[in-house]
Amino acid sequence: NAGVTQTPKFQVLKTGQSMTLQCAQDMNHEYMSWYRQDPGMGLRLIHYSVGAGITDQGEVPNGYNVSRSTTEDFPLRLLSAAPSQTSVYFCASSYSGVGQPQHFGDGTRLSIL
Amino acid sequence: GENVEQHPSTLSVQEGDSAVIKCTYSDSASNYFPWYKQELGKRPQLIIDIRSNVGEKKDQRIAVTLNKTAKHFSLHITETQPEDSAVYFCAASITGGGNKLTFGTGTQLKVEL
Numbered sequence: 097n098a099g100v101t102q103t104p105k106f107q108v109l110k111t112g113q114s115m116t117l118q119c120a121q122d123m124n125h126e127y128m129s130w131y132r133q134d135p136g137m138g139l140r141l142i143h144y145s146v147g148a149g150i151t152d153q154g155e156v157p158n159g160y161n162v163s164r165s166t167t168e169d170f171p172l173r174l175l176s177a178a179p180s181q182t183s184v185y186f187c188a189s190s191y192s193g194v195g196q197p198q199h200f201g202d203g204t205r206l207s208i209l
Numbered sequence: 210g211e212n213v214e215q216h217p218s219t220l221s222v223q224e225g226d227s228a229v230i231k232c233t234y235s236d237s238a239s240n241y242f243p244w245y246k247q248e249l250g251k252r253p254q255l256i257i258d259i260r261s262n263v264g265e266k267k268d269q270r271i272a273v274t275l276n277k278t279a280k281h282f283s284l285h286i287t288e289t290q291p292e293d294s295a296v297y298f299c300a301a302s303i304t305g306g307g308n309k310l311t312f313g314t315g316t317q318l319k320v321e322l
Contacts, residue, residue, distance in 0.1 A: 127306075136314060136315075137314060138215075138298055138312035138313055138314045138315055139253070139298070139312045140312070141309050141310070144307065144309065146306055146307045152307060154309060155210075155309070186252065186253065192304070193302075193304055193305055193306055193307075193308060194306070194307050194308060194309055194310070195241060195302030195303060195304065195305075195308040195309050195310040196241060196243070196258075196302065196304065196310070197255070197310065198255055200252040200253050200254070201252060202251070202252050203252060
C-alpha cells in the first residue's frame with residue numbers, strides 16, 4: 097500500500113516553461129488536494145477535487161490547472177512557470193473531506209529560475 | 210474566510226519538559242481541528258485531531274484541548290523527547306465534502322538534551 101505518491105521529487109524549470117506534477121493514491125479516496133508550502137506561511141490550498149471529474153479552486157489557484165479523470169490520479173499543471181511559483185508542493189488525499197486530509201505525499205521541490 | 214493564528218513560532222524546551230502550542234481561529238462555524246507534525250524535508254503527518262463536540266482528546270503523550278467560546282485550541286506534548294523536534298501545524302475546517310482546511314503558520318519545536 098503506497099499511499100500518496102508524488103513525482104518528481106525535485107525539478108528545476110526556466111521561467112515560461114510548463115510542466116505537470118503527478119499525484120496518485122491507491123486508497124480509493126474521493127477527496128484530493130494540492131497545497132504549496134512557502135517559508136513562514138504554512139500550507140496553502142491551490143486546487144482540490146471531491147471526486148472524479150469534479151475540481152475547484154482553493155486559496156491560490158492562479159497559474160495552475162488541475163483535472164481528475166480517475167479516482168487515483170490528480171495532476172497539477174503549471175501553465176507558464178514564474179519565479180513566484182518556486183515552492184514545495186504537496187498532494188493530499190482524504191476519505192472524509194477536502195478539509196480533513198489524512199495522507200500527504202512526499203512533496204515536489206520546484207525551483208523556477 | 211477562516212483565519213488561523215499560531216503561537217509561538219519557535220519553542221525550545223528541555224528533554225522531559227512539556228510543550229504547549231496555541232492556535233486561534235476566526236470562523237465560529239469551524240468544527241474540525243487537526244494537528245500535523247512535519248520533520249525537516251518530510252511530509253506533514255496527522256498526529257491528532259479534535260472535533261467541536263469534544264473539549265479534550267489524548268493520545269499517549271499528546272493532547273489537544275478546544276475552547277469553542279474563545280475560539281482557540283492547543284497542543285500539549287508531555288515528557289518531550291528529541292524525536293519530538295519538528296514543525297507543528299494547527300489547522301481548522303468545517304467538516305463535509307469540499308470545505309477547505311486553513312493552516313496556521315507553524316511552530317518550530319526544538320527539544321534540547
